[in-house]
Amino acid sequence: MNDEQLTVLQRMIKGKWIGKGFLALLALAIIWWVGGxxxxxxxxxxxxxxxxxxxxxxxxxxxxxxxxxxGIVRLINFAHGDVFMFGAFVSFFAVSLFQLHLWPVxxxxxxxxxxxxxxxxxxxxxxxxxxxxxxxxxxxxxxYKPLRDAPRISALITAIGVSFFLExxxxxxxxxxxxxxxxxxxxxxxxxxxxxxxxRLEAGAEAPPGSVIFSNVLIIIxxxxxxxxxxxxxxxxxxxxxxxxxxxxxxxxxxxLMGINVDGVISTTxxxxxxxxxxxxxxxxxxxxxxxxxxxxxxxxxxxxxxVLGGIGSIPGAFVGALIMGQAEVxxxxxxxxxxxxxxxFTILILVLLIRPTGxxxxxxxxxx
Amino acid sequence: MSKRFLFIISILIVFSLTLGACAxxxxxxxxxxxxxxxxxxxxxxxxxxxxGALLAIKEWNAKGGVLGRQIxxxxxxxxxxxxxxxxxxxxxxxxxxxxxxxGEVCSKASIPVSEIAExxxxxxxxxxxxxxxxxxxxxxxxxxxxxxxCFIDPFQGLVGASFAINELGAKTAxxxxxxxxxxxxxxxxxxxxxxxxxxxxxxxxxxYTSQDTDFSAILAKVAEAKPDVVYLPDYYNIVNLxxxxxxxxxxxxxFLGGDGWDSAExxxxxxxxxxxxxxxxxxxxxxxxxxxxxxxQAEYGSVPDALATLAYDAMNLLLAAIQNAGVDDxxxxxxxxxxxxxxxxxxxxxxxxYHNPIKSAVILQVKDGQVKYVTTxxx
Numbered sequence: 001m002n003d004e005q006l007t008v009l010q011r012m013i014k015g016k017w018i019g020k021g022f023l024a025l026l027a028l029a030i031i032w033w034v035g036g037x038x039x040x041x042x043x044x045x046x047x048x049x050x051x052x053x054x055x056x057x058x059x060x061x062x063x064x065x066x067x068x069x070x071g072i073v074r075l076i077n078f079a080h081g082d083v084f085m086f087g088a089f090v091s092f093f094a095v096s097l098f099q100l101h102l103w104p105v106x107x108x109x110x111x112x113x114x115x116x117x118x119x120x121x122x123x124x125x126x127x128x129x130x131x132x133x134x135x136x137x138x139x140x141x142x143x144y145k146p147l148r149d150a151p152r153i154s155a156l157i158t159a160i161g162v163s164f165f166l167e168x169x170x171x172x173x174x175x176x177x178x179x180x181x182x183x184x185x186x187x188x189x190x191x192x193x194x195x196x197x198x199x200r201l202e203a204g205a206e207a208p209p210g211s212v213i214f215s216n217v218l219i220i221i222x223x224x225x226x227x228x229x230x231x232x233x234x235x236x237x238x239x240x241x242x243x244x245x246x247x248x249x250x251x252x253x254x255x256x257l258m259g260i261n262v263d264g265v266i267s268t269t270x271x272x273x274x275x276x277x278x279x280x281x282x283x284x285x286x287x288x289x290x291x292x293x294x295x296x297x298x299x300x301x302x303x304x305x306x307x308v309l310g311g312i313g314s315i316p317g318a319f320v321g322a323l324i325m326g327q328a329e330v331x332x333x334x335x336x337x338x339x340x341x342x343x344x345x346f347t348i349l350i351l352v353l354l355i356r357p358t359g360x361x362x363x364x365x366x367x368x369x
Numbered sequence: 370m371s372k373r374f375l376f377i378i379s380i381l382i383v384f385s386l387t388l389g390a391c392a393x394x395x396x397x398x399x400x401x402x403x404x405x406x407x408x409x410x411x412x413x414x415x416x417x418x419x420x421g422a423l424l425a426i427k428e429w430n431a432k433g434g435v436l437g438r439q440i441x442x443x444x445x446x447x448x449x450x451x452x453x454x455x456x457x458x459x460x461x462x463x464x465x466x467x468x469x470x471x472g473e474v475c476s477k478a479s480i481p482v483s484e485i486a487e488x489x490x491x492x493x494x495x496x497x498x499x500x501x502x503x504x505x506x507x508x509x510x511x512x513x514x515x516x517x518x519c520f521i522d523p524f525q526g527l528v529g530a531s532f533a534i535n536e537l538g539a540k541t542a543x544x545x546x547x548x549x550x551x552x553x554x555x556x557x558x559x560x561x562x563x564x565x566x567x568x569x570x571x572x573x574x575x576x577y578t579s580q581d582t583d584f585s586a587i588l589a590k591v592a593e594a595k596p597d598v599v600y601l602p603d604y605y606n607i608v609n610l611x612x613x614x615x616x617x618x619x620x621x622x623x624f625l626g627g628d629g630w631d632s633a634e635x636x637x638x639x640x641x642x643x644x645x646x647x648x649x650x651x652x653x654x655x656x657x658x659x660x661x662x663x664x665x666q667a668e669y670g671s672v673p674d675a676l677a678t679l680a681y682d683a684m685n686l687l688l689a690a691i692q693n694a695g696v697d698d699x700x701x702x703x704x705x706x707x708x709x710x711x712x713x714x715x716x717x718x719x720x721x722x723y724h725n726p727i728k729s730a731v732i733l734q735v736k737d738g739q740v741k742y743v744t745t746x747x748x
Binding site for chain 1: 408409410412413548549575576577578580581582583584585586587589590592593595605606609610613614616617618619620621634636639
């Protein structure tokens with residue numbers, strides 16, 4: 001009896017049909033339900049979509065770090081969320097204590113204010129990225145490199161240890177303190193609303209009913225993220241180090257035989273991943289203006305789920321997974337209840353692991369010698 | 370041989386124990402525990418509470434202590450969480466032999482501590498936990514050994530609702546609350562009840578969790594509902610995040626909250642225009658308030674917040690009750706406390722049958738980077 005002769009039901013039982021059928025039903029139900037809500041109040045729906053995009057792009061930057069490191073050393077770097085926290089704090093100190101965001105305006109008073117602010121903000125982000133890269137390379141050198149040949153579980157446990165260390169070292173009164181700190185943004189908030197065209201919303205004014213509101217925070221998050229993603233794509237696809245990274249991910253011993261400095265490549269991967277997390281830290285704190293030592297835990301976990309959803313090890317996968325996560329969270333928070341957002345996020349993780357452990361873009365792992 | 374050896378050893382152990390007991394000096398200090406969240410979610414609350422309570426002890430000690438004995442403070446970090454608070458309470462009772470506890474700050478930590486205090490017969494007075502269940506058992510009867518120095522949630526919710534309707538002229542309200550926080554839920558429920566009873570309408574109610582930072586989904590709904598007032602009775606850290614994001618969403622309705630807003634860390638630019646109910650204002654002109662503000666500034670160099678004031682009041686109430694009882698016995702002290710009448714900084718305090726103080730509340734407004742006294746509401 002070959003496959004053609006089986007009934008649909010039998011085939012479903014035999015193959016992966018149950019999983020696929022269930023997924024299709026689930027997707028239909030969600031689309032039906034969300035579509036109904038969207039027709040009820042289109043402006044609220046688009047508002048939630050925009051909120052989800054803002055969150056999704058930040059998750060994308062964090063998720064890329066997870067996925068890159070996993071792709072190369074097969075390590076889930078749980079300290080990644082805390083590197084993100086470090087990046088947020090670096091930018092907090094840069095803005096609050098050193099007014100780094102003001103340097104272009106102070107140095108070149110003739111500069112148009114908009115360009116001054118953009119350069120200032122980008123410098124703050126760049127500083128956070130560099131600091132996080134240095135931090136991650138240090139962590140890699142001290143905590144992970146000695147365990148390169150140890151069982152994978154040892155490195156994983158070490159990563160959790162590093163994560164706790166960064167959090168509670170940060171909580172010390174002479175480091176970041178255990179307090180909630182109000183984050184000072186490197187630029188002033190400007191808000192627009194969309195209704196019959198785009199209008200500026202003056203401070204203290206109310207938007208007309210049925211309008212969709214967005215702010216310059218959203219624009220900056222999207223622009224910076226896309227800039228970094230394009231840059232990352234260029235590095236990975238077009239440069240020598242990118243080629244070395246891909247080779248190392250593919251087959252470490254052979255890469256070493258071919259003369260690639262594998263340790264250097266791994267270190268660079270950590271640095272690039274961490275610098276993206278650093279940028280994400282600045283953007284996240286700008287959007288949700290508060291910094292505290294444990295702020296990296298939840299976004300870190302969510303980004304990890306996003307990376308798994310997209311297919312851990314896959315760079316486009318991390319990006320797509322993060323955007324889906326952002327929407328799923330905001331839609332469930334907006335239309336079910338806020339406490340459901342975490343439940344939905346981790347349900348996604350469980351479903352992906354049950355039905356398609358390799359994620360959307362992932363390929364089944366090949367056994368390596 | 371080995372049996373005999375064991376016998377000698379056990380004799381020695383017993384002997385040394387007896388000796389140890391004899392050698393221990395008669396306690397000369399009276400120990401009082403302060404359970405405060407020095408780390409965790411609200412460390413500024415903890416520091417203020419500790420400082421206020423310690424200043425009260427210092428003043429009593431300068432006057433010769435209580436019952437002729439100096440007072441010794443045992444300070445423990447209870448983190449505004451149930452488990453650390455329970456551990457701290459067990460530690461001070463079992464190891465330090467403390468019979469009187471001032472704390473905790475947060476209701477969710479004070480409630481489990483009160484169970485222990487009631488069971489072990491230790492007098493507990495919480496300076497700021499406003500949830501009714503701190504002094505009430507599950508069956509609705511009063512915990513004999515547990516008191517508080519602040520008014521309770523129904524009162525803050527009631528004051529908030531009548532202020533919104535009478536002074537702000539609000540007809541509709543939107544409530545945003547953390548379902549997992551006893552304090553927030555208590556205020557929100559009572560606000561909702563009082564606001565509806567007075568003819569107002571609740572146009573929306575949304576919940577979040579204490580770890581949330583992204584409130585955009587909730588605020589989009591608030592913007593859509595266009596309420597006259599938004600009730601947000603959470604602590605300053607959440608208030609900072611929500612009000613900052615609300616400004617971006619073009620929400621102009623004033624936010625209204627409870628004493629959780631009272632912190633130096635409140636983002637006054639974001640919360641500008643918001644109101645909150647509180648226990649006391651340092652702008653109050655009563656001499657006892659001005660004296661307290663002066664003493665606190667001399668000791669710590671800053672203006673005392675409500676947390677410090679209530680901790681000071683709580684410690685004073687406790688020590689006065691011990692003085693009135695005339696004996697270091699929690700069973701007598703709890704009776705003295707129940708019938709006390711004490712002129713405290715936050716108003717003259719007497720206790721009702723549920724061990725809740727009867728006193729007045731103030732309404733404050735965040736305006737132009739300042740917190741300004743608006744009005745006082747008597748019960």
